[in-house]
Structure formats: structure tokens, C-alpha cells
Amino acid sequence: MTPDPVIETHNLTKQYGRFKAVSNLDMRIGGGRITGFLGRNGAGKSTTIKMLLGISRPTSGTGTLLGRSIGDSSECRKSRERVAYVAEDKQTYGYMTVAQLIAFTRSFYTDWDIDSERRLLRQFALPLTRKVSALSKGMRTKLALLLALSRHSQLLILDEPSEGLDPVSIEELLQALVTAAADGTAVFFSSHQIAEVERVADHVCIIDHGRLVADTSLEEIRQDYRRITFGFATAAPPLQFSNPFVRSVQTDGRQVTVVAVRNSNDVIECGRGFGASTVESTPVSLREVFLSAVKEDIHDALV
């Protein structure tokens, strides 16, 4: 049985004038796992997250967050009780001290864990008496993370959480995400850092030009995605694959490189049928999947 999704959207669209920031987004994020939300700058990641939390209103389409409609203000408020969120810019009230901001935020949640708060305070070495406005960018990011990670929330949504952090803190953050997921919290985080996503995520959604262009598990990428290079004795013929799992075909002299997302054996057989003298099949990295998905989207948009 498929577990209830923590996030679900149907034809979710956000339009600013004639510009569609998010376009007919259909997405289903399952609970109990870490989902990486990838996309280029301006792809629509933050807009999608803001719509899920009721910070922005969808132009059209529907969605649910923890089973509650995102179109209904009251339902949205109730779902926010169980969601921890770190916004893209990590700005909090500069006029409060770290201690005041923690006390302020703690007062809104029943799932606050004082032990986690103390542990994270020690780990991040945040100065309690310092005003938030006097913190460095990295410290502000750590504070925003502390406010989100000090709770036993059902869903953790992080928008570019590692931005502004040093490598040690990024490591601590990734570990915290894994621990949160192990404790049963669903994690949904957007990032530009593909290596980070590849390290901790179970699942990835790739968005480009406001549209979902890939939705797959990391396990599937490791097992099924293959880059197949066909070598030909003479100039490579123009290969036409009818296989729907072929994602991209690139011809370079006597070589043709194909990315297949499933049934790679069928693709190999097909390539041999075209007269390929050598065949090399290698796993595909998430970076390649991302670039392939995004490039294809650019191509579609141009066509």
C-alpha cells in the first residue's frame, strides 16, 4: 500500500502577469523519506514551496500539505502546525536576540523539543544574547535551521538550506536531515547542490520553467539509468530509438551516446542492430540526470 503523500499537487500553477512561475505542476511526495527538489535559478522551486505553505496563493490548480488543502487558509494554518520550514533567505527578526527569537518561535508549537534546541545551540555555537541583526549570514542560517530542527515536525521543508554554510556545517546539516528522516520526519528540500542531494536524498523531483521534468528515486537512477556509448567503425548513422525510455541521444563522430532511464538492455540491442561495433554501458550520476532533464526541457521549450 502506498503511504499517504505529505505533499500532493494537481495542475498547480502560479502566474505573475504573463509569466508562469509554476506551470501545471503535478507532484506527489511520499512520507518517511528525503526528497530533493532540484531546479535552476528561477525554475519555480521557492514559488512552489510558498504556495504549499500558504505564503503565496496558487493562480490555479490544487494541492495538499499533510492531507490538508493548500487553497483553504484555515486548513493551511493547521498543516503549518506540523511543518517546519526554513525559507530561502533565512531572515528572521533582526531586532530580537537569539534567545528571544527562540522563545518567540517555541511558543507557537506543541512539538518543540527543548533537548534538541539545547543540542543544536551547542552544536551551532549560537550566541544567545546577540541580536539577530548582528549575526553573520552563516549564523543566521544556523539559527533558522535550529528553529526548524528543534521540533518533532511531521514534515521538514527547507529552501536552499545549505546556502551560506561552511563545509563543516553543511556536513552537520546533512546529518541532521538523515537523523530527522530516521525519526519519521519527511524531508523536502530544494537545492542547487546536486552532490548534497545525491548524498542524502531517497527521491528527487526536478523542476524547470515551472514544470516537473523528472520525478524518480535515487535507487532507480543507480539501478536503471545508464549512459550507453555506441562505437561505429565509420561515421555514426542517425539513430532513431522508438524506446520511450531513451532520454537523450548525442552523436559525436563515430560515437553515439544514449541516456536510457530504463530497459537499457533493449537499447543496447537496438544499438547493435544499427551496426555498433563497441558498446559501453555506465551508471549515470544525478548531475547528468539533472542536466539531461533540464536540457531536454530547454529543447522542448524552443521547439
Next chain:
Amino acid sequence: MMLWYKAWRESRVRFILSVGVWVILCISLMSRARTGFPPPERPDLPFSAWVWANIYGNMNPTIFIILVMILGLGGLQRERSTGTAAFTLSLPVSRLRLLAVRAAMGLAQTLILAFAPALLIPTLSPLIAHQSYAETQALQFGVLFLAWGSVAYSIGFLWSNLFGGEFTGTALCVISPVVYRAFMASSGTFQNYPAFNYASFMSGLPFIQNPVRVMIDKPLPLESLLILGCLTATFLACAERLAHKQDF
């Protein structure tokens, strides 16, 4: 409770400055009265007329209106400019509650500002100026200041939901009361509705029979006060509707 704390922290500088302006005005008036009252050119001038001219009349209602309109600034649009709107809106609190707490805090501050002279003038008059001023007079002026002050606050509050920039909102709060006052002074449109002319209404002119003593001696118009209360509620409701629909 913490939302009240937030609303207080975000408005306290403006509020304390406004109270400071009012307190300095009242104390300086008393100090001047101690040595310079009655003025040599008007030895028969009643103390109530002196207080009226320096606190409740002339340009002081306009200064008060500007101060309370500035109190109405801030809020979610301002937070959008400073980058904290996403954090605030991710809290499990409705936008209605966020706005209601801020509005209630602002109206409470308006109330304190409106009645500050009612506390200071009757108390300080015998102590500093060796004069007396009736508490009932001060309270009646306080009611008039509160009625129009609430309207002005709610207009500032509405603007804060339209303009996030620090400069735009402040400029509007300074310019619009002056322009409105000039318009009301030159236009005969609302002559039959004195409640719409804030300068005249707050100065108590429609309720003063004796122009020498300049004391309110007619009953305060409950209907006008009610209308101003309704106007306040309407502007606040418009602000809430706007904020409800806005994206951050």
C-alpha cells in the same frame, strides 16, 4: 502572547518617539506658562485658551494625525522588504490574527497618545504653571483625538498593506494629513459634516460656545464618534482583505 510581543517590538520606537513629542510639548507648554502666562499683550487670557492654542488647536491635531498614521506603518509588506515575511507567514497563525494583534496594539498606542495630555496637563498645570485645568475638559479633548486618531491609524495601517517601502509610507503619512486639511479648509463640500474635518473636530471647535474660554461646553456628538469608529473598522477590514489576498 508572543504576537503581542512582536507587535510591540516592531512599533515601540515609533510609539516612544510619538509619546516623547507629546510629553515634550506638554512640559514645554507648562514651563512657558510658569513665566510667560498670561502674556503681557493679553493679560485677561484664560489658561484654558492658552492650553487650547498650544495643545489642542492650531497645527497640533495635524501633528497628532501624522504621528498616529506613522504608528500604522510596518506589517507584512514591510516584512517582505526586510525578508522576514516568509518566516512570519510560516507560523501556524492566520493572517487575520497577525493583523488583528497589530491593529489592537496600534489602537492601544493611539489611545495612550490621545489621552497623554489628559493625564499631563491637569497634573502639571498646578505643579509647574501654578494654574488649574479641568480634567473633564482634557478627557473630552482626549475622546476627540482618539476618534480621529483611530481613523488616521487605520488609514496608515491600510497603506502599510499597500506600500512596503519605508519612504513611500512615511511620505504619505506626512503629506496626506496636510493636503487633506488644506482641502477641507478651502472646500465647502463638507461644511455640514464637521466630523469630516479632523482639524476642526479634534480642536473641539463645533462644541465650543465661548470663544474666549475655549472650553468644550456642548455635549460630544455620539453619532459622529460612531461614524468615525465605523470608518476605522472599515479601513482595518479593507487592510485585512488586502493582506488576505496578497502573495509574499
